[in-house]
Amino acid sequence: MEEWEIDLAKLDLRHVLAVGTNGTVYRGAYDGQDVAVKILDWGEDGIATAAETAALQASFQQEVAVWHKLDHPNIPKFVGASMGTSNLKIPVKNTSNDSHNSPPSRAGCVIVEFVPGAKTLKKFLIRNRRNKLAFKVVIQLALDLSKGLSYLHSKKILHRDVILENMLVDNHGTLKIVDFGVTIIEAHKPRDMTRYMAPEFLDGKPYNRKCDVYSFGFFLWEIYCYGMPYPNLSFDDVRQNLRPEIPRCCPSTLASIMRKCWDANPDNRPEMEEVVKMLYAIDNSKGGGMIPEDQSTGCFCFSTPRGP
Numbered sequence: 001m002e003e004w005e006i007d008l009a010k011l012d013l014r015h016v017l018a019v020g021t022n023g024t025v026y027r028g029a030y031d032g033q034d035v036a037v038k039i040l041d042w043g044e045d046g047i048a049t050a051a052e053t054a055a056l057q058a059s060f061q062q063e064v065a066v067w068h069k070l071d072h073p074n075i076p077k078f079v080g081a082s083m084g085t086s087n088l089k090i091p092v093k094n095t096s097n098d099s100h101n102s103p104p105s106r107a108g109c110v111i112v113e114f115v116p117g118a119k120t121l122k123k124f125l126i127r128n129r130r131n132k133l134a135f136k137v138v139i140q141l142a143l144d145l146s147k148g149l150s151y152l153h154s155k156k157i158l159h160r161d162v163i164l165e166n167m168l169v170d171n172h173g174t175l176k177i178v179d180f181g182v183t184i185i186e187a188h189k190p191r192d193m194t195r196y197m198a199p200e201f202l203d204g205k206p207y208n209r210k211c212d213v214y215s216f217g218f219f220l221w222e223i224y225c226y227g228m229p230y231p232n233l234s235f236d237d238v239r240q241n242l243r244p245e246i247p248r249c250c251p252s253t254l255a256s257i258m259r260k261c262w263d264a265n266p267d268n269r270p271e272m273e274e275v276v277k278m279l280y281a282i283d284n285s286k287g288g289g290m291i292p293e294d295q296s297t298g299c300f301c302f303s304t305p306r307g308p
Contacts, residue, residue, distance in 0.1 A: 002061070004068040006030065006080035006111060013037060027114060034114035035079055038179075041107050057083060060108060066155055074148035075177050076168075079111040112178075117171035122164035125226045135251075136284045137173070138224050143279050144175035145219065150272035152177070153209045160207060162215035163196055164222060199241060199264055210266035216275065217261030224250060253282045 013028040017036060026037045040060070064081045071077075084107070121141070125133070133141075145167060152159060159166075159177070166179040198214035201207050221227075221244055241264050246255045257278050263269050270278070 002065070004064050004078075004080050006082050006109075008082060011037065011109075011111070028111075030079055030111055033079065034116075035111045036076070036114050038110045038112075039107055040109065057108070063157070064110070066157060070151075070155065070157075072148060072151045074144045074175055075151070076112040076115055079113060081108065081110045083108050115168055115170050115176055118168040118176065120165050121167040121169055121175065121223070124169045125164065125223065129226050132226065133223065139254075139279060139282055139284045140173070141169075141175050141223055142220055143276065145177065146216065146272055146275045146279055148175070148177040149212055149216065150276055153212070153272055158207060158209060159212050159215075162212055162219055164219070198266065200266055208266075209272070210269050213261050213269045213272060213275070214263075214266070216272070217258045218244075220254070220258050220261065221246065224254065251282070253278075 010031045011028060012030075013026045015027055016024060017027050018025045023038045023040045026039070028035050028037045030037075060081075061083070064078075068078045068080070145162075149159060149162070159179075161179055166177070168176040168178055170176060196215045196218050198207075198211040201211050225244075225247060227244070243262060246258060257275060260268070260270055260278075261275065
């Protein structure tokens with residue numbers, strides 16, 4: 001038994017927190033601790049072959065072997081994992097609390113600490129959409145994510161899905177990175193997130209940390225402007241090296257980081273460790289935030305010119 005393997009008898013699932021493309025997240029308790037539990041389907045849908053399932057499980061084991069040793073303020077603490085969930089009962093939605101389903105026989109689970117009061121960054125931004133975020137808040141969120149990604153990269157872990165929905169903001173305004181690691185084993189599944197993916201990855205090249213950096217550039221644009229980069233464009237359009245327009249009210253120091261991160265050439269993109277230093281160098285004491293729509297004078301831009 002691996003040191004990270006949990007005792008399923010001590011796990012109690014309570015209710016669904018979120019349903020995503022690569023699993024369902026439940027709130028629960030493990031040995032008295034509040035936790036979030038993600039159930040991962042190894043391929044009972046029949047799409048994956050036995051060999052593919054075995055490869056996914058092997059990758060998962062390797063990832064968890066590193067994951068359980070992580071310790072960073074912007075990453076929820078890892079509690080444990082299980083390769084199989086045959087003894088786990090899953091609550092049935094819209095029924096009594098006593099109703100449960102058995103999980104797929106080919107499933108695993110990951111357990112992390114539950115973050116009280118947390119909401120996804122997307123919901124956090126929607127709540128502040130009218131007045132926009134203060135520039136200091138934008139920089140702090142960017143620092144939280146960049147420091148967390150830099151730490152993951154130092155441990156040879158890629159995120160692969162740097163989007164607003166995979167970031168939580170807790171009661172203190174601290175960003176927590178979620179849905180990393182296990183996303184690696186789900187990369188074979190189709191996604192509707194191609195607009196955040198690096199052009200070299202879309203062209204079939206291996207995913208590496210510079211792809212996370214590319215996605216971070218779009219993340220930075222989103223939290224500053226709160227808008228979706230080129231919505232409604234096709235897969236082929238995204239591959240044409242499109243970039244969202246940076247508003248004129250955006251400080252040049254922040255705009256420069258966006259451009260460096262989403263550079264079409266991965267060799268020109270900085271490492272996340274460098275991004276952290278660039279963000280710390282920004283003076284956020286004199287404002288610089290996005291101007292609300294009702295106060296803007298033409299700088300609230302969402303056009304999509306070609307970028308560098």
